[in-house]
Amino acid sequence: xxxxxxxxxxxxxxxxxxxxxxxxxxxxxxxxxxxxxxxxxxxxxxxxxxxxxxxxxxxxxxxxxxxxxxxxxxxxxxxxxxxxxxxxxxxxxxxxxxxxxxxxxxxxxxxxxxxxxxxxxxxxxxxxxxxxxxxxxxxxxxxxxxxxxxxxxxxxxxxxxxxxxxxxxxxxxxxxxxxxxxxxxxxxxxxxxxxxxxxxxxxxxxxxxxxxxxxxxxxxxxxxxxxxxxxxxxxx
Numbered sequence: 001x002x003x004x005x006x007x008x009x010x011x012x013x014x015x016x017x018x019x020x021x022x023x024x025x026x027x028x029x030x031x032x033x034x035x036x037x038x039x040x041x042x043x044x045x046x047x048x049x050x051x052x053x054x055x056x057x058x059x060x061x062x063x064x065x066x067x068x069x070x071x072x073x074x075x076x077x078x079x080x081x082x083x084x085x086x087x088x089x090x091x092x093x094x095x096x097x098x099x100x101x102x103x104x105x106x107x108x109x110x111x112x113x114x115x116x117x118x119x120x121x122x123x124x125x126x127x128x129x130x131x132x133x134x135x136x137x138x139x140x141x142x143x144x145x146x147x148x149x150x151x152x153x154x155x156x157x158x159x160x161x162x163x164x165x166x167x168x169x170x171x172x173x174x175x176x177x178x179x180x181x182x183x184x185x186x187x188x189x190x191x192x193x194x195x196x197x198x199x200x201x202x203x204x205x206x207x208x209x210x211x212x213x214x215x216x217x218x219x220x221x222x223x224x225x226x227x228x229x230x231x232x233x234x235x236x
Contacts, residue, residue: 001043001066008037011065012058015087023056030058035197035205039110039139040066042195042209047105050131052097052124053112056080057090064089074100097124103133110141118173125187132212138189140208144196145174147204177206184210 003011009031016027030036036059043049046069051060054073057080063071070089073082074097082092093099107128113121128138175183177194184192189210197205 001040001045001047001063001068003037003040003062003066005037007065008062011061015061016056019056027056027058030055033202034111034141035201036062036110038197039108039141039207042137042139042207043068043108044105044137049106049108050074050100050104051108051110052128053109054092057082057092059108059110060090060092061087072100072104097127097131100131102131104131104136105133106137106139107131108139108141110139111143113140113142114174116173118175121183122187125183125189129188129212134212134215136212138184138208138210138212140180140184140210141197142180142206142208143174144198144204144206145176147198177208180208184208188212 012027012031016024019027039059040062043063043066046067047063049060049063049068049071051057051063051071051073054060054075055077057073057075060071060073064087068089070091072091072093074093074095075082076094076096078094109124109128113124116124128140132138181192181194190213191209191211193209195207195209197207
């Protein structure tokens with residue numbers, strides 16, 4: 001799915017126009033420095049999306065604007081501000097990955113793993129795999145540690161973020177693509193691809209595209225509908 005720059009910005013301006021100034025600044029910086037619209041190009045048309053570690057829900061808003069059918073923004077940090085604006089198809093949930101059931105066409109994990117201890121990665125990737133319907137796609141965006149100059153800038157930025165306490169987590173871990181491919185394969189994913197997205201950006205953004213295996217032809221069945229938990233806040 002594709003989304004123009006100004007269409008995306010108008011979408012976020014409407015969604016976060018009444019949010020606190022700090023949130024609006026965060027949304028602006030995130031939109032300008034992260035290739036979210038390029039990630040959208042790998043999202044299946046009219047997909048149902050689960051965004052794990054969604055932050056303020058920026059990617060979920062953009063996905064719906066680009067044509068996604070439904071988006072669940074799951075974020076454990078209750079300090080994050082979800083704008084009180086009703087948007088059809090959007091559900092914001094405060095909680096961890098286990099808070100959501102059902103299956104989705106796509107799961108996104110954007111700049112989340114590096115803040116978690118490496119030993120926690122396999123469990124999160126396994127959960128993402130379980131939340132995908134057969135044939136569904138994982139969109140995993142991290143920073144490429146092989147890019148030394150951009151990597152140094154990224155480390156400086158993250159230290160500043162830690163000083164003001166903007167995000168949960170105290171880890172700072174990146175893996176090379178070969179190791180990440182092994183982790184994804186161990187979690188059950190197949191057809192793993194890497195797509196550099198950092199051109200024109202200050203960071204070495206790298207997207208991992210991985211899929212859950214299709215069911216055998218004789219045993220295919222429709223995917224189950226996502227099951228919202230009691231803590232869901234529809235339309236936020």
